[in-house]
């Protein structure tokens with residue numbers, strides 16, 4: 001098959017990698033939620049060789065993700081598990097880190113809530129969760145374009161942006177260690193389990 005392609009992934013992968021190098025420095029195995037095209041997985045597994053990188057997504061994405069994995073032939077990159085938060089249990093992987101990009105605002109609010117709760121439960125103590133995307137901060141959008149996009153998403157039936165305050169209210173042992181400011185008005189939320 002022709003590999004699926006996302007220009008956004010090409011644009012944001014470098015800045016995200018800079019954060020992951022530090023955030024996942026002491027991690028061993030990463031579960032990626034919502035791997036999408038599979039581009040991020042290939043890039044991060046290639047540049048973070050100390051990690052085992054486990055992809056996941058809804059089944060309709062698997063063929064594309066697998067096409068990227070097959071081409072990359074990386075020893076530390078693993079085939080997609082089926083995971084639609086709200087429908088499937090978290091895959092049975094001994095992950096001590098979780099990564100997700102541009103999923104929280106696509107999910108329905110209850111799916112986003114369940115993702116936070118499930119990541120909180122599955123990670124061991126000191127486990128790290130890196131959550132990239134656009135978010136609301138204390139009720140405020142950080143740009144007019146984000147405000148507009150949020151309302152377009154809602155109109156199209158997606159869940160829309162979540163407020164970081166709300167995300168915090170859904171977890172018990174995850175602590176927000178750092179909010180990284182990223183290009184294009186995105187953020188990378190670095191959570192650690194205490």
Ligand SMILES: C[S@@+](CC[C@H](N)C(=O)[O-])C[C@H]1O[C@@H](n2cnc3c(N)ncnc32)[C@H](O)[C@@H]1O
Nearest residue numbers: 034035036058083084085101102103106107111
């Ligand atoms: C905008 S794409 C982002 C894909 C990729 N992470 C990226 O950054 O390019 C949104 C992704 O969220 C996934 N997604 C949406 N709802 C989900 C859910 N309930 N559970 C898991 N993944 C979900 C979609 O399948 C899709 O892969």
